[in-house]
Amino acid sequence: MAKTKTKGGRVSKASSAVKKAQARPKASAAAKAPLAEGDDEKKYSLEQLATDIPAALDGTRDLVLGSRTEAQFFALGTDYSTDDILRASPRFFAGAFHAWQAASAADRALLLGVSPSLIRVGVDLGLDLQARYRDVLAKGPSGATRRRQAVRAATSSAVSLRDRAIDALDKVVPATGPARDQLAGVDRDASSPETLAAGLERLASVVKSVRKSGHAAVLDDLGITDALGSALVARAAEIRDVGGVAAGGDPTQAPGQRELDKADGRVLYVVQSIARAFRDAHASNEAIVVPNLGALRRLLAKSAAAEPAATPVQTNGKTDATATS
Numbered sequence: 001m002a003k004t005k006t007k008g009g010r011v012s013k014a015s016s017a018v019k020k021a022q023a024r025p026k027a028s029a030a031a032k033a034p035l036a037e038g039d040d041e042k043k044y045s046l047e048q049l050a051t052d053i054p055a056a057l058d059g060t061r062d063l064v065l066g067s068r069t070e071a072q073f074f075a076l077g078t079d080y081s082t083d084d085i086l087r088a089s090p091r092f093f094a095g096a097f098h099a100w101q102a103a104s105a106a107d108r109a110l111l112l113g114v115s116p117s118l119i120r121v122g123v124d125l126g127l128d129l130q131a132r133y134r135d136v137l138a139k140g141p142s143g144a145t146r147r148r149q150a151v152r153a154a155t156s157s158a159v160s161l162r163d164r165a166i167d168a169l170d171k172v173v174p175a176t177g178p179a180r181d182q183l184a185g186v187d188r189d190a191s192s193p194e195t196l197a198a199g200l201e202r203l204a205s206v207v208k209s210v211r212k213s214g215h216a217a218v219l220d221d222l223g224i225t226d227a228l229g230s231a232l233v234a235r236a237a238e239i240r241d242v243g244g245v246a247a248g249g250d251p252t253q254a255p256g257q258r259e260l261d262k263a264d265g266r267v268l269y270v271v272q273s274i275a276r277a278f279r280d281a282h283a284s285n286e287a288i289v290v291p292n293l294g295a296l297r298r299l300l301a302k303s304a305a306a307e308p309a310a311t312p313v314q315t316n317g318k319t320d321a322t323a324t325s
Contacts, residue, residue, distance in 0.1 A: 193243025
């Protein structure tokens, strides 16, 4: 491009600005953040995604779902509300698919285990869940279902508090000693009200222990207060209370709800698998970001070691007989 000179022989500012803009490297496709918070989720319905994303390769669904037991899907599904899953998953799957399309061959190599087929399986499982949920709502919730919904709402709130408390305490608890042992011993399994309540009470004890060691001003500044300890104890009591009420109903009287929990878990498992792959790829390339998880963001806080074992799950004092179905 020829330089444009003024009468005084100087290069014009406009010409210089154009030259700099042309020389500036373009952002790579992988640097495009997939669907940031605030995008209109209505544009990303499961039905629309099923039209936009190619059908999964034959066998993908069976292979993916065969890697976990029905008991594991059930345990994961009881931790989240179906409404949250159906609100958040379409945007997440859309973000993952758009990011995959924009990614270079090198970036796709970092996203090991992710493919359009896997994303489409998630969408199809979401559509299955949506149809099952609409059927449950159309029939009207039974007494057992209402009790289960109350447990689920209380559990979701308690798990959120538990995870935030663990993250906060992890920053200040001494690397060794009784408090660290207590913190490490908190069970992240929320499949039974008693297990969750016991974990909350253990965290309350850790808060009390840490505050006895001094540095009150620092701890207050970080939110690790006496009020946090009290909130953990109160939430444990609430979980036991709600869980006790739910135990008054025979879970065999609500097979629809139990199957809905499993359907929830299947969608969540695919979301979690994809999100972890994006998170791990981000460690190698910061331009790769995890698609928006919305209300499902706690899925990334669960470590593989914390996931429920492939054994029957105890619910309401009874074993889920469909663990291996």
